Amino acid sequence: MTIGKAAVFGAGGGIGSALVAGLAARGVEVLAGSRSGEGPHLEGVRRFACDIGDEDSIAQAVAHWTGDPPDLVVVATGVLTLPDGTGPERSYKALDPEAMAEILRINTIGPALVAKHVLPLFPRERRSVFAALSARIGSISDNRIGGWHSYRASKAALNMLVANFAIEMGRTHPQAVVVALHPGTVDTRLSSPFQSNLPEGQLTTPDDASANLLSVIEGLNPADSGGLFDWRGDRIAP
Structure with missing residues (x-):
């Protein structure tokens, strides 16, 4: 795929900022969105403010994309x-409705x-890709140890929505690709409290994760739409 x-929504985070940098290095024009409006200051990058928890903020951010949307x-x-420090639940006894709602x-x-x-x-006449970062832990069939209830549920739900969106888009935009991507365990703020017991070699830098994800994206085709793929490009069963 030529982009x-x-x-990139979430350009202020570890993976998001690395994706912006990786795309810019390839000569791609990048719109970098974050809640603060900050992001990498690089040639070809335009930053914008967007809070994805606020639908009006999203609508305002993309309103001017009509006629010239990103690929x-x-x-x-x-x-x-x-x-507030609330982390993944190890037991159903730890479930808290407010924390669960916020994670979802x-x-x-x-x-x-x-x-x-x-x-x-x-556009209906050419290929375009929508990708949301998800996680292998959202696969129901891959669940062996339980726990992390809200996080697992939020990613499983995201994977289902991606599948739904892909079906709907396939009816009107046959060249569109809608996927969820598992970046692996990346050295970011999100994973930092859980890195101590990782096997050697399992932790990936944001730059390497970005390169892996962009390679997967480049290889996607419409037949892949609706799937969850890991950083190697392997499809993960739901």
Whole structure:
């Protein structure tokens, strides 16, 4: 896939900023969105403010994209530990409705609202890609140890929404690709509290994760739409 213009939501995060830099290094025009409006200061990068928890903010951010939308849109936002320190639940006994709702709002509802406003802008006559960062842990069939209830549920729900959006887009935009991507365990703020027991070699730098994800994206075709793919390009069963 030749990418002329891309948009990255979550450009202020570890993976998001690396994706912006990786795309810019390839000569791609990049729209870099973050809640603060900050992001990498690089040639060919235009920063914009957008809070994906606020639908009006999303609508305003993409309103001027009509007629010249990006070929690639990546939602690189997500949360594992909340700002107040609430982390993944090890048992159902630890479930808290407010924390659960907040994780679903950020990991599931936010990317869905971005899709709601971005997908209608995609042209029908050429290939375009919408990718949301998800996780292998959202695969129900791959679940062996349980726990991390809200995070697992939020990613499983995101994977289902991606499958739904792909089916709907396939009816009107046969060249569009809508996918979820698992970047692996990346050395970012999200994973930092959980890195101590990782096997050697499992932790990936944001730059390497970005390169891996962009390689996967370049190899996607419409038959892949609706799937969850890992950083190697392997499809993960739901």
